[in-house]
Amino acid sequence: MNTPPPLKNAEVRESAFAELRRERPFMRLWYARLLGTAAAQMLMVAIGWHMYDLTGSAWDLGLVGLYQFAPALLLALVAGHVVDQHHRGFILAICLGMQGVVALVLLAAHLAGHDSRGLLLGLSLLLGCVRAFQMPAQQALIPFLVPPGLLSRAMAFSSSGMQAAVIGGPALGGLLFVAGMPVVYGACVFLFAGACVLVSRMGYTHRPPAREPVTVATLLAGVRFIWDRKPVLGAVSLDLFAVLLGGAVALLPIFAKDILHVGPWGLGLLRGAPAVGALVMSIWLTHRPIERRVGRTLLVSVGAFGVCMVVFGLSESFALSLVALAISGAADMVNVVIRQTLVQLETPDAMRGRVSAVNSIFIGASNQLGEFESGATAALIGPVGSVVMGGVGTVLVALAWVRVFPTLAGRDAIGEGRERV
Known part of the structure; x- marks a missing residue:
């Protein structure tokens, strides 16, 4: 045969x-x-x-x-x-x-x-x-x-x-x-x-779970779940600090007007550059998902995001600034896909809503507080110093997370912790 x-x-x-x-x-x-x-x-x-x-x-x-x-x-x-x-x-x-x-x-x-x-x-x-x-x-x-x-591909797609x-x-x-x-x-x-x-x-068929009363314990179940699973906690907190320290969106008008001298049209391109990089990377990851060394790849992507912010902060070339922002968007997309896939695979279906809600708090807080942090530090040390310091801080956090969360850094296959849930 x-x-x-x-x-x-x-x-x-x-x-x-x-x-x-x-x-x-x-x-x-x-x-x-x-x-x-x-x-x-x-x-x-x-x-x-x-x-x-x-x-x-x-x-x-x-x-x-x-x-x-x-x-x-x-x-x-x-x-x-x-x-x-x-x-x-x-x-x-x-x-x-x-x-x-x-x-x-x-x-x-x-x-x-x-x-x-x-x-x-x-x-x-x-x-x-x-x-x-x-x-x-x-x-x-x-x-x-x-x-x-297919979850990793689904997240990227x-x-x-x-x-x-x-x-x-x-x-x-x-x-x-x-x-x-x-x-x-x-x-x-x-x-x-x-x-x-x-x-x-x-x-799709909805399978109603056992009813749980609304108590402090049930509301905080997602927080406890993430705290008890160190790879998940490491991935979520890593994203929090990366966006909190490395975000530069709030300062883009200053860079467009006073540093790069490109005006409103250039500001629009600067705002869109990270999304273009993220789109290209998400399409790539849909066809070629990351299957091995996911922990190391996650940390490297966040470190690369920080390096891009340093380059952007120091750049006086509009073209180089666009490239740095586009690459930062691509690096952030790697972080997003790995983190979301890791969180969803390690979370049982009955807990996914509460865990996703906690994840959304981290995302929302990092975006909003990140803009405040950028503005506050820019007022003290200038926009260039604010972005460069934030980028360096992001790289240092990625390096620190190797020791603080060794189970995350050593994660090989993205779903290897699924059986322990």
Whole structure:
């Protein structure tokens, strides 16, 4: 009997990628996240522009961000418990639908001439509450829709869609602004509605878990879970410190205007460069997932991110600055895919909502506090010193984590701790 020749590595990769695309519930979620993320990016740009058009106040622009961040942080633990107790697809569909309603209200208010500062702030607060539930719900859904062997590819493929939406959403919103603000809000309503329909048609079977009462212990279960699993704690805290120290987004206007002398058009390119690098890397990781030495690769990627920030901080060349930011985005994407896959593989399904909620707290806090840290240190030692010091600090943290979390640094296969969960 003749046996078929073994598949070559490229054929194996292509077969696995084709298998991922055959997972229909996952692909519907992927398309839904693509539409929903693009709509959310457009809506954030539109609300910011709308607020500044009404009040002309930079303080009010800051309040829009604060009103969206504060409830997402305060409700995260409660949201994680709800996600673990109820149908995650239904929760995600409600969240997408509510954001569509917000866009519809803004459209109606603008057309009727009833838009106001208070309305925009109130709806920003509602968006923050909704997104507190959306993030853990959609993160906890992915491992339920694909086999464990495809999870790393699924995370990378999902990230590629997110990055494409992050790049394309604001760009599309900017083009639609030419036709007027109502067109932008109308497009958001349409995109959110489409995402909601796709999630509603995912068709996965929800298995209700045993009901748990809402107590301090159940709310903090995700915190305890991460604390007890050092590789997970190491990966999540590493990302926290990397973004907290190494982020330079808040200072990009200063670099564009006073250091690189490129003006608003250059600022737009600087803002988009990390997302372009991340998109390219996520596509690469979809086809060539990292299967060995994942702990070392994670630490190296964070160290590389820090080095890129040092190069960016010292650069006086616009081209070099763009390259440094693009590479930093690619390095950060390696960190994101490994961390998310590690967290999801080591977390039992009944805990994924609460663990994802804690993870979202780390991500949200690092982004917001990172911008504050950058601004505060820039006020003391200047923007160049702030970025360079943050980059060096990120490299030092990556080196320190080798000793602080040896189980993370020594992790070979990304799923080798799964059997101990």
